[in-house]
Structures are given as C-alpha cells and as structure tokens.
Amino acid sequence: xxxxxxxxxxxSIQEGENATMNCSYKTSINNLQWYRQNSGRGLxxxxxxxxxxxxxxxxxxxxxxxxSKKSSSLLITASRAADTASYFCATDRxxxxxxxxxxxxxxxxx
Amino acid sequence: xxxxxxxxxxLVTQMGNDKSIKCEQNLGHDTMYWYKQDSxxxxxxxxxxxxxxxxxxxxxxxxxxxKSPDKAHLNLHINSLELGDxxxxxxxxxxxxxxTFFGQGTRLTVV
Numbered sequence: 001x002x003x004x005x006x007x008x009x010x011x012s013i014q015e016g017e018n019a020t021m022n023c024s025y026k027t028s029i030n031n032l033q034w035y036r037q038n039s040g041r042g043l044x045x046x047x048x049x050x051x052x053x054x055x056x057x058x059x060x061x062x063x064x065x066x067x068s069k070k071s072s073s074l075l076i077t078a079s080r081a082a083d084t085a086s087y088f089c090a091t092d093r094x095x096x097x098x099x100x101x102x103x104x105x106x107x108x109x110x
Numbered sequence: 111x112x113x114x115x116x117x118x119x120x121l122v123t124q125m126g127n128d129k130s131i132k133c134e135q136n137l138g139h140d141t142m143y144w145y146k147q148d149s150x151x152x153x154x155x156x157x158x159x160x161x162x163x164x165x166x167x168x169x170x171x172x173x174x175x176x177k178s179p180d181k182a183h184l185n186l187h188i189n190s191l192e193l194g195d196x197x198x199x200x201x202x203x204x205x206x207x208x209x210t211f212f213g214q215g216t217r218l219t220v221v
Contacts (some may be wrong), residue, residue, distance in 0.1 A: 033209065037151075042214035044202060087149060090210070098143070098210060100153035 005101050006089055012107040019076040021104040023089030025067075030092045032065055034074050037086045037103075046074075046087075083109045113137050116201045116213035123191055124221055131186045131216045135202030142184035143210070144176060153196045153200070159184050160206075161184040188218075 006023050013019050023032070031050045035043040049056045049065045049072065056063045062075040078085055089101045116133040123129050135142060144156040158166045163174045164176065167183045184203075188195060198217050204210040 028133075035212075043153075043202075043212040045209050045211060048209050088153065088162050090153075098155060098158075100145075101154075104151075 004089070006104040008104060009102070010107075012109065013079055015079060015108055017079055018078050019079050019083070019106055019108070021074045021087050021106070023072045023074070023101050025072075025089075025091045025099075025101075026070065027091075027093055030094045032063075032072050033090045033092070034061075034063060034072075035088045035090060037088065039085070043088065045073045054078075057065055076106075079106075079108045081108050084108045084109075112202055113211050114201055114213040116199075116216055118207060118216060119214065120170070120217050122219045122220075122221065125191055125193060127179075127191050128187070128189045129191060129218070130188070131183050131199055131201075131218075133186070133213060134182055135201075135203040137176070137184065137203055139203035139205050139208075140181065140209075141206065142178070143204075143205050144184065144186050145199040145200040145202060145212075147200060147215070157184075157186075191218075191220045193220050 029051055031048055033048045034046040036046055037043045047058050047063050049063050051067055060077045065072045084107050086103045086105050088103045092098050114135045141160045143158045145153050146156055147153045156170045159178045175187045177185045195208040196219050198215045198216045202210050
C-alpha cells in the first residue's frame, strides 16, 4: 500500500511520562509531517522534517527521521492530558503526492 | 482568521442525492486537496488541484468531482450518494512540499 504505518496503534500513558510513536513508510520522500487530530476535529500540523534533516524539535515535541530505514519517530515529553489525540505521520513524495499513515491513538491519563 | 474553511460541518442526506462541500483557503497556497477519512480513521487522498489542474485522482469513483473556480477554492461535488460514501471529508491546502493545512472536516452521513 502507499500509505505509511504508525505504531503502536494505541498508546496509554500516565501524565508526565514520555510518549513515543513511530512511523514507517515505503518510498523515498521529500519531507515527512506529523499531525494531531483530536476526537471529531480536524488535523493540526505539528512539525515538518525534510529528507535531509535527522532531528527536529518544537516545544515538547522531538521528531527524528531515518531515511535509510524509512522511518520516523515522534516523541512527546512530559505528556499532558490535553495531548490525548490521534497522531498521524504523512509523507510527501513530491508531485503533490501526500500520504497518511494509519495513526496512533494516544491516551494520557491524568 | 480561519486558514482553511469548509462547509458544511455536518451533512446528512439520503442515498441517491447530489451534494456539494465547499472549501476556501486564505493562505495564498497554490495546491488544494480533498481527503476522505473512513470509520477507522484512515486518511486517503482523493484529489489535489494545482493552478486549476487536477494532478492526482486516487481511484475515486467518478461520482466525485472537484471544482475549482479559483485558486482559493476547491469544492467537492458528489452525485448519486451511496451509503459507503459516509465518512469525514477534509479539505487541505499547501505550497509545494510545504506544510499542509487542513480544514475542520465535513462529516457526511448517507442514510
């Protein structure tokens, strides 16, 4: 299939813990983006990492990209209940071909 | 100010009807998209438009047709709606290989 895959599919942690989600994809990419979707809402862009970058930070978020393994990880540090959402990776293969993974459902327990 | 806005937010309609979902972006982006999110939350790209040119159509039935009156708008028309069309439809926009911004989604229910 053309889309990426996140794992785990579901993750439940205590508030204050770190959450790590992984994304694997199958083809070469221009960039990879992570999105958050709260239940019943739209997607919110979190971070974009280009194919020539290996790591990027934004607040409590850290994203890594390993193009040799065709994988990326999203780390959320010091999680909060408000981080409860589904997280998707999306790969840009160029030519406006943009594909989403299957998502990780994160639950942060207060 | 809303960057990507789509209307309506909810749409309930009977099988066989024809309906449209509107989308507008005020970001000056040159590419707009429509995505379908099924009940398992899987997001699949349906169309993208770049400068009024359709450049992706991912095996979407021809009952679905995007219409772009100008660079800031990409509307989705659906003819002869079927039960399986029930889903959440997201409009999005971006610059080439840039961040993609999404609308809040339209939940379509076909009864």
